[in-house]
Structures are given as C-alpha cells and as structure tokens.
Amino acid sequence: MSSIFITASGTEVGKTLLACLIITQLRRRGIPVRALKPVVTGFDSSDAMGSDPALLLDALGLPLDKAHLDRLSPWRFRAPLSPDMAAAREQRAIPFTELVSFCGASTGLGMTVIEGIGGVMVPIDAEHTVRDWIAALGSAAVLVTGSYLGAISHTLTALTALKSMQIAVRAIVVSESADQPAPASETARTIQRFADCTPVCVLPRLTDIENAPDILGMLGLGDESFST
Numbered sequence: 001m002s003s004i005f006i007t008a009s010g011t012e013v014g015k016t017l018l019a020c021l022i023i024t025q026l027r028r029r030g031i032p033v034r035a036l037k038p039v040v041t042g043f044d045s046s047d048a049m050g051s052d053p054a055l056l057l058d059a060l061g062l063p064l065d066k067a068h069l070d071r072l073s074p075w076r077f078r079a080p081l082s083p084d085m086a087a088a089r090e091q092r093a094i095p096f097t098e099l100v101s102f103c104g105a106s107t108g109l110g111m112t113v114i115e116g117i118g119g120v121m122v123p124i125d126a127e128h129t130v131r132d133w134i135a136a137l138g139s140a141a142v143l144v145t146g147s148y149l150g151a152i153s154h155t156l157t158a159l160t161a162l163k164s165m166q167i168a169v170r171a172i173v174v175s176e177s178a179d180q181p182a183p184a185s186e187t188a189r190t191i192q193r194f195a196d197c198t199p200v201c202v203l204p205r206l207t208d209i210e211n212a213p214d215i216l217g218m219l220g221l222g223d224e225s226f227s228t
C-alpha cells in the first residue's frame, strides 16, 4: 500500500485543503483511500464542524461521529498549541511508537493520506518532531507552503530539514496565500531554483473545490502507484 505524508512550512498553509483534494480525486477514480490526521490540537468536541477531522471525514464521505473520529484522529487535544504542549495541558503524552504503528498499519489497499500537524519541526513529545515521525514511517512527503511573505525561506528550511533525514519529498506545493506580495508562480519559480530536483507546483487560490486542478497528476500520483 502507498502512503503520502502531508507536511508544511508551517501552520495554516493548506495541508488539509490539499489532503481533501487528493482524497476527493482518488475517490473519483475509484481508488480506495484512507485518511489520517492522527494528532489534532485546538479541537473542541462540542464544536467540531470545520475542524480538520470534520473536513477530512467529509472528503471521505464518512459521518462526523466518535467512532470515525477515533479512527481518523485518535490523539485530540483542546489547547491550540504544539502537540507536546497541548498534551501536557491534559496531563497526557503522545506515545511516539504507538503513533508510528497506528499510521503504518496496513489496510492492504489503495492509498493512505496522512496529514501531519503544523510544520516539519513541530514537537510531538519531548524528543520527537514531525520530521522524526515521517522518517520513522518511511513515507514519502509532500511539502505544502504558501506564497505569503517569508514563504521562500520557510520552505527551503523545511526542505533542508527533511532531506537531512533522507525523507523523499515528492513535491512542494505552493498553495496560493490570500495575502501575497508576488504571484504564487513567481514564488514557486524562486523556490524551484533552490530545490534541486524536487518538483514545485502551484495550487491556485480556489473558490470551489470542484474547480481544483488535477492534483494527482501534479503530484505524480498516477494509477500505477496503487494496488487496488
């Protein structure tokens, strides 16, 4: 089974949007897809609509109930902080080995789309970051960024951090920011000059998920990547 780990230059850049587009387009092709957002912070169970788990379940065509939430996002925390800090507020901790085996458990079919949390170097516990999590899974990553001011340096720093642990970065996706100092295509070209052979693509500002470009094609997630 294939898996893809969606990480980012930072928070609020478009990881969930990209994950939902991948899920929607895989489902349209009839490819079985499982999605995980294993760790979520800032989660209010009494007001879950619009949260990452809710958006991902909707893309999967699944109801937002406790059973599905537990399968998608077993580690949910109330405080809108990094996972280690949010867990500590609840006298809890995220067991790293359990987190890795949860994500690695195979369903035998199709594709698993894993949304990380925040950016590449966000702490999961006192010893591990998102980067360690991706490396332990041996999964390929997609690095999402924006076209906001500062995105170029954030992106290249994140890319360097991933490559230093031999993590395969399948693509960098510049998801057009609402507030951008230059066209996203120009930011993407600049990133590409420093990203060696990692492909850089632009996800334009969308008003409707239905009008999204062919994300699977953009990421090279062709049919041959899947066993169905």
Ligand SMILES: Nc1ncnc2c1ncn2[C@@H]1O[C@H](COP(=O)(O)OP(=O)(O)OP(=O)(O)O)[C@@H](O)[C@H]1O
Residues within 6 Å of the ligand: 008, 010, 011, 012, 013, 014, 015, 016, 017, 018, 052, 117, 118, 175, 176, 177, 203, 204, 205, 206, 207
């Ligand atoms: N290309 C785009 N077109 C339209 N809206 C976008 C685009 N990229 C990001 N957004 C919007 O920006 C907001 C943040 O995006 P999203 O929730 O996908 O980010 P994230 O990286 O998953 O954030 P978090 O770190 O909180 O998980 C959302 O409202 C999303 O719809």
Ligand SMILES: [Mg+2]
Residues within 6 Å of the ligand: 015, 016, 017, 052, 115
């Ligand atoms: Mg998200």
